[in-house]
Amino acid sequence: xxGDEMMKVKFAPSIMCSDLSQLGLTVKxxxxxxxxxxxxxxxxxxxxxxxxxxxDIVNALRDxxxxxxxxxxxxxxxxxxxSMFDPKPGERVTFHPETTYHPHRLLQxxxxxxxxxxxxxxxxxxxxxxxxxxPDIEVLQLMxxxxxxxxxxxxxxxxxxxxxxxxxAESQGLNISLSIDGSVGPDNARMIVEAGFDVLILGxxxxxxxxxxxxxxxxxxxxxxxxxxx
Amino acid sequence: MKxxxxxxxxxxxxxxxxxxxxxxxxxxxxxxxxxxxxxxxxxxxTIGPLYVDxxxxxxxAPCDVHLMVENPERFINMFNMQAGERxxxxxxxxxxxxxxxxxxxxxxxxxGIAINPxxxxxxxxxxxPDIDFVHVLxxxxxxxxxPMVPQTLxxxxxxxxxxxxxxxxxxxxxxxxxxxxxxxxxxxxxxTTLVLGPYTCFxxxxxxxxxxxxxxxxxxxxxxxxx
Numbered sequence: 394x395x396g397d398e399m400m401k402v403k404f405a406p407s408i409m410c411s412d413l414s415q416l417g418l419t420v421k422x423x424x425x426x427x428x429x430x431x432x433x434x435x436x437x438x439x440x441x442x443x444x445x446x447x448x449d450i451v452n453a454l455r456d457x458x459x460x461x462x463x464x465x466x467x468x469x470x471x472x473x474x475x476s477m478f479d480p481k482p483g484e485r486v487t488f489h490p491e492t493t494y495h496p497h498r499l500l501q502x503x504x505x506x507x508x509x510x511x512x513x514x515x516x517x518x519x520x521x522x523x524x525x526x527x528p529d530i531e532v533l534q535l536m537x538x539x540x541x542x543x544x545x546x547x548x549x550x551x552x553x554x555x556x557x558x559x560x561x562a563e564s565q566g567l568n569i570s571l572s573i574d575g576s577v578g579p580d581n582a583r584m585i586v587e588a589g590f591d592v593l594i595l596g597x598x599x600x601x602x603x604x605x606x607x608x609x610x611x612x613x614x615x616x617x618x619x620x621x622x623x
Numbered sequence: 624m625k626x627x628x629x630x631x632x633x634x635x636x637x638x639x640x641x642x643x644x645x646x647x648x649x650x651x652x653x654x655x656x657x658x659x660x661x662x663x664x665x666x667x668x669t670i671g672p673l674y675v676d677x678x679x680x681x682x683x684a685p686c687d688v689h690l691m692v693e694n695p696e697r698f699i700n701m702f703n704m705q706a707g708e709r710x711x712x713x714x715x716x717x718x719x720x721x722x723x724x725x726x727x728x729x730x731x732x733x734x735g736i737a738i739n740p741x742x743x744x745x746x747x748x749x750x751x752p753d754i755d756f757v758h759v760l761x762x763x764x765x766x767x768x769x770p771m772v773p774q775t776l777x778x779x780x781x782x783x784x785x786x787x788x789x790x791x792x793x794x795x796x797x798x799x800x801x802x803x804x805x806x807x808x809x810x811x812x813x814x815t816t817l818v819l820g821p822y823t824c825f826x827x828x829x830x831x832x833x834x835x836x837x838x839x840x841x842x843x844x845x846x847x848x849x850x
Binding site: 409412413414415416417435436437438439442443444445446447448449450452453457468469470473474477478 | 633637638639640641644659660661662663666667668669670671672673674677678681692693694697698701
């Protein structure tokens with residue numbers, strides 16, 4: 394399979410890793426670099442030991458850009474917290490299945506809002522825990538790091554998990570977008586794309602590295618991804 | 624006593640935070656007030672340590688971190704607090720407030736306790752000798768721009784009397800709906816630090832941050848000669 398035959402890889406820079414004092418400028422650069430969406434980590438300090446971005450930042454992004462948002466909820470009581478952010482039609486909304494007793498219901502609620510519903514699995518969590526939910530999700534996001542902090546060590550096990558998931562979804566005739574989140578960069582992008590991921594969430598390593606600009610990082614990543622599989 | 628001014632970053636520009644901090648630096652505020660909300664203790668979720676770090680890098684004034692979270696003991700060490708800064712948590716959220724106050728002080732910063740409009744002063748009376756400031760919410764916390772809960776003024780007055788009667792030196796920081804037409808009353812009731820948000824700091828109708836703060840300072844100086 395060559396680059397043209399592979400599904401086009403999408404980039405979702407994680408705004409948490411940008412300079413939070415210049416959100417407006419950053420968004421302009423991301424638009425110029427033609428990224429596909431903006432990834433936003435929402436942590437409550439209870440499910441994960443950190444808080445990073447809140448409702449004000451999400452609302453500001455909705456005001457200043459037409460790039461779609463990819464909202465990743467890392468919090469307890471996701472039903473309540475997700476409502477606080479009032480997700481809009483077309484926005485991706487993902488949460489961790491173990492944070493709610495009723496993941497199936499929450500996925501339905503997201504679909505009613507015309508969001509793109511998805512689930513997230515952390516390293517160490519088996520695919521089987523979401524087996525029954527596959528027909529109800531449009532996105533699966535695999536964490537390549539333990540959620541909570543940027544710049545953590547990339548867990549290679551997520552590549553095998555991705556391959557296994559692709560088979561699982563194919564055998565059920567399902568077309569589910571597969572995202573990867575955590576320390577994705579030039580060093581591992583090729584193997585990530587070859588494992589079947591079609592959305593790369595980019596932090597410091599893949600987009601906001603201080604020594605290069607956003608534009609340069611994204612074009613480097615794009616070159617690596619399009620040569621994958623050759 | 625000099626009245627100190629703490630700029631509420633909840634009301635600052637999200638898109639151009641740097642620009643706002645520059646203006647706050649030029650206007651010489653005393654603190655940068657940063658609300659940390661977890662979506663559980665209050666019905667809103669805000670920013671965290673990364674934001675505080677960035678504000679700290681850009682700002683001349685020390686950070687004034689207000690934890691509106693459940694289990695505050697899990698949060699106090701997240702922020703890399705520096706000498707001259709202050710942190711408060713809510714009495715309603717803490718199981719062991721006395722211990723938590725000691726742990727905050729161990730970091731070499733000022734420790735405070737925040738109280739919601741519905742929380743009586745007796746909840747913090749035993750802790751007054753151990754704390755540097757009481758953070759009095761004059762609105763129910765979570766969102767900017769709400770009207771003041773009217774009984775707050777009397778509560779500030781009673782708290783000031785309680786502190787004075789004990790011969791203590793505790794700062795009273797008032798947060799929520801500090802406006803041009805109540806600011807004097809709030810200070811007269813006994814507040815010594817004011818958290819300023821959309822009305823008295825980031826007020827576009829008054830020409831933005833610098834003219835608004837100049838007006839506040841002028842108002843305070845006219846009424847209280849020492850300021």
